[in-house]
Amino acid sequence: MTATVHTSVPAGATPPAPARAPRRRRTISLGEKTIPYLLLAPAVVVMLVLLGWPAVQVIGISFRKLDLGELVRGELVWVGFDNYTEVLSDPEFWTITLRTVLFTASIVAATVLVGMLLALLMRHLSGPVRVALQVTLVLAWATPIVAATTMFQWIFDQQYGILNKTLVKLGFDSFQGFSWFSSGVSTLTVIGILIVWQAVPFVCFTIYAGLLQAPKELYEAAAMDGTSAWQSFTTVSWPAIRPLVTLATFLSVIWDFKVFAQVWAIRQGGPDGESTTLPLLMYLRGIAGRHFGVASAVAVLMILVLVVLTARYLQLLLRTREGDIS
């Protein structure tokens, strides 16, 4: 039913026609409906082909016996859960998993902490000094991984390394010929420093971008109110960067969990297998041992561990409607 609109019309003047929103019925053509999907399609297709299909294959292979012979001859041998029982019943597997989780946790914590501190520092630097810091960070980030690993091996070399030389010159004579790779823990520490050095730039720039969002007036207001540095951090900076810190932590956990090149290149998981992590185990079973079925089982188990570690963040990601994740 039509609604009657009573508009009071002043006597005398010709009233303007009451404004009515033009009700234009938009017919969305088929072309317009499909455009978004067409534009998304290339990215989705590439992801499905390059990421989705291999992932499905890995899960499939973990239920097969696939050694070099079967691979070359193209045979399909289904063995059910045999590969999983073989991996899970190996006592080394649990040690290696624990070591990987602890290693990942420590480098992620170090990366995020150092990145955050550097970002806060960058906020306070001016002009050329800030640019210099940013350039050095980008250079560290851009160094190819194997080149950086080789450099670190030279720096930490027992006999000819610059670190031992410098420490001895500073007066610490016990470092003459000191081996930084004599135990698993010290080897992993050196590898950790290498990874953190190359991971910090990304985290730093991400958090710095977030810090730029916090308006300078809030800092001035806080200063006028007499808050301490720590309080102005928690009340002004932290809300601005919290979603980015969460994001950076999440990404770092994924990237650092699957780190292989640095750990293998430094000491191949030694000494005595004490710096072997899950990705190395996968390599040893797969490429070195040529038992690709077992290696795929290790890969699937790695994904499960990773899902458990990042469960909370995945939950947030899947539940949130707006882009703001915190």
Add this chain to the structure above:
Amino acid sequence: MKRLTKLVAGAAAIALATAGCAGSGGNSSEESSGGERTLTVWLMNGSAPETLTDALNKEFEGANEGVTVKYEVQEWGGIQDKLTTALASQNPPDVIELGNTQAPSFAADGVLTDLSGDVSDLNGDQWLSSLKDSGEWDGKQYATPFYAANRVVLYRTDMFQQAGIAAPPTSRAEWLDAITKLKAKFGSDPQFQPLYLPGQNWYSLLSFIYDEGGDIAEKDGTEFKATVNSPEAKAGLEFYKQLVDASGTTAPKDNDEQNPEQAGIYGQGKVAMMIALPWELGTAAKDNPDIEKNSSAFAIPSKTAGKTAPVFQGGSNLAIPVNSKNPDLAKSYLKLLMSDKYQGQLAEAGMVPGASTDLSALDATPVSKAMAEASQSGKAAPATPKWATVEAGQNPLKDMMTAYLTGAKDLDTATNDANSALDAAFTG
């Protein structure tokens, strides 16, 4: 008009993406129409010299119309991975060189062509027996011998002269004595090392173990059992430590002879001896051409005076992948390579030929003469398929040596741990 532009843009984007994805898959197989065939040959760095391979490839191409030889030299580092991926691909190489410690593994996986029927064609009666064994599996011959080499002790003749050492050592006692004399003469230079011996040179360790009468594993039917904790193996390891301690070498105890490359360090001129393969002298000479005329070699001395220690016989086999596209061409290539002409050239280049019993060419230089002398008592690594995994992954022998040399473990613990690790590898 705007709608049409958007539609066209979307369609073009998809077309480009799918074309990009599809384009890489089309050009994999070689066209064999018109008789144009390519034979892909992979040989390893430091094996056959360039003069040999150039002549061989030229002769083969001349003898076979329309065939080009695609010859590639591969590095030893990471070769197992490279071979694994190459063999599983659509276009594997046609002729591959496999280290004799890796060959049993590939043979057992069933990825090599069975050559049992062609052995006589390939100069079979002159094959070196240790290399023949590594190419054999389950009664069938899957790989031919190529060449063998064993380690000798390279030494600086000028330094020996200056230190007053009259003749190269012929027993362990004389060897230790030579080290002492060298240290006395040159020890004032902090960079001088009488013997450069890194901690993980397990090939040399094997020599000492063999000399004691032991081995790292013994064959038990078709299975292998590790014997690293036997008294003979322990004695060999103890002598290794004795050498390292006596010479005071600054080589890393937790790395092998390629990290850093020992030939490069020898080339710097501050090292009097190193246990190396003969071709490493050539590598050293690249940086320092003078070093070649000041160097010679002696066979690794035995503990008994006058005898030489048995050596670890390294070497290579040649094989044809089972899914090669040109097996017939590959076989004729191998036939040419196994002929006396090229095997003779191998000997001239300073290697023990795998398919020729004529070692006279090796007497040319003192270095290769020492090697030929020692090759008479050569032993190979356990011919089990599992050995390749040990070499490609984590080698318990290397861990054991580092642990014992750095003092992290005592002799019994180190050898027992290595023993269990090797046993696990043999059964795994």
